Amino acid sequence: MAVDRVPPIFAAQLNYLLSHSPFSIKVEQMWSGSKNYPWNDRFTLLIPFCLDFIKWDIIYNVESPLSPPDVMFGAEDDKFIPFVLSSDPSKSPMHTLSNWNSKDPSRLLSLILQLRELYSAYQGKCVGGVDDERVKFEISTMLSREGIEMSLSSGVEKPEEVKFAVPLLDTSINNMVPACPWRQQQKIHLQVIYPIGRKYQSAPSAPRLKLVSTLELRSLFSVEDIKLPTWLNGMCMAEYLPALEETVQMQILEAVSLIGIRRLFIETLTVVFGRPLEADPIFCRKATFLVANGVFTFLVHFLLPIQFPKKQPTLILQSSQHFNKQGVPVRSPVMSEYPWSPRWELSDMASRIFDFVVEESSNFKKICNDALQR
Structure with a gap:
């Protein structure tokens, strides 16, 4: 999304909205409404609601950057009329727009949150x-x-x-x-x-x-x-x-x-593979080890499923010495067909995978050499 083509005064409000919203708002598209300036001053927001998204167009005016934006709702919501006076200014979009401060980056988010709350009440009345x-x-x-x-x-x-x-x-x-x-x-x-x-x-x-x-x-x-x-x-x-x-x-x-079991498994792998080059420290879903078979060195990538140990890890071997014509390291196909039982001790799992990798390394070396000859 070409945020760099949004005027800075609008971009500050948009970036604040995207980074501070309590739910994940996305920008679907941007465009310019001016024939005289190339700036994108209009964009469509995808706003989560009821496990779906509602699309609202935010219409700024690059030729009047201090003015508040217009908001256009979907055609299916033609009866949603939120811009009316309210006894509670904190919940009134009209109050927000009439007191618009273009230098305050939080104003757009406040407006969207107010409108979404009113939209929720509107849908509640429709369902009722x-x-x-x-x-x-x-x-x-x-x-x-x-x-x-x-x-x-x-x-x-x-x-x-x-x-x-x-x-x-x-x-x-x-x-x-x-x-x-x-x-x-x-x-x-x-x-x-x-x-x-x-x-x-x-x-x-x-x-x-x-x-x-x-x-x-x-x-x-x-x-x-x-x-x-x-x-x-x-x-x-x-x-x-x-x-x-x-x-x-x-x-x-x-x-x-x-998570704890996966962490213990990665720690157990270090006994046979050595210290990992990198590992996922939070969910423990990934780990990479450097392995050598003679002078042939390669990486072993472990991808641990969330159902581990019921489901076994998948392995990918990656050469540190062989590259294809595009300069990309040669990799093996994803491997998941090797001896495995979720009832084994973690140490048995690690040692059997190590034996499998040692055995498979010869085949992988041949794949790497063949890739160089193509």
Whole structure:
């Protein structure tokens, strides 16, 4: 994204928004609205909401840089009218715009946060107006749950649906990971989607369910590995969530404990491979060792899956002496077919991998020599 072509006064606000937002906002595109200046003074923001993104265009004017921006919402939100007077100035976008200070880099973020809060309330009213008893009951029992979001989606070619994004767990996942590298709080949500307008059915179908996590959390574990409890006939979210949260909590605790096992394994590898050249110090998912077989020296890259030791590491050998025509070091294919049992002691795992690497080094040396002759 060509941020360097954004006027400095706008770039300061955009950079502040991207680095200080409590959730991950992205810039989809930038363009210029002026025929006289080449600066990009307009951009589209992708703002997370209800486990999806809403697109808002931020329209600055490079010819009037001290003026506040305009905000354009999606065509599907034509009834969302947030720019009205409010008794609470701290929650009023109108107050923010009328008191705009272009030298304050935090102003754009404040405006977006205010608008997003109003948009959440707007979607809540839309969902509340849906003629569906199940949805009304879910709202009455779940609305007090902190952080829940809901939205109504409809279109010409798709049926009307109500989506709930329900945050799980009260504990901070960030605090559970030693030396946590995440700037933003990692979260897990349950997405619940109710189809609307199918009153002819004798028995309402179960909603569609899906666990969704923030992207960075995949370094620790994958929510796709969690088996969702069965949604029984006549169930509601208040009944469903306790068992699910218990399952998720146990999965996180296990994932955190596996960090320690991976760390012990990497430490055990040093007994046979020597000190690693580099290793992932937080999640212990990667480690690289320098190995020599006679005069042939090469690197061994270990990639440890989050399910280790149930799943074995994958290995990649990389020569430190052979390069292809593009100047890239010769590498082996990813190797995962070697003797392995998750029931072995860590020392047995390390020694058997070492024996495999020694045996495989001759084949890899031949691959390297063949690469030089091409």
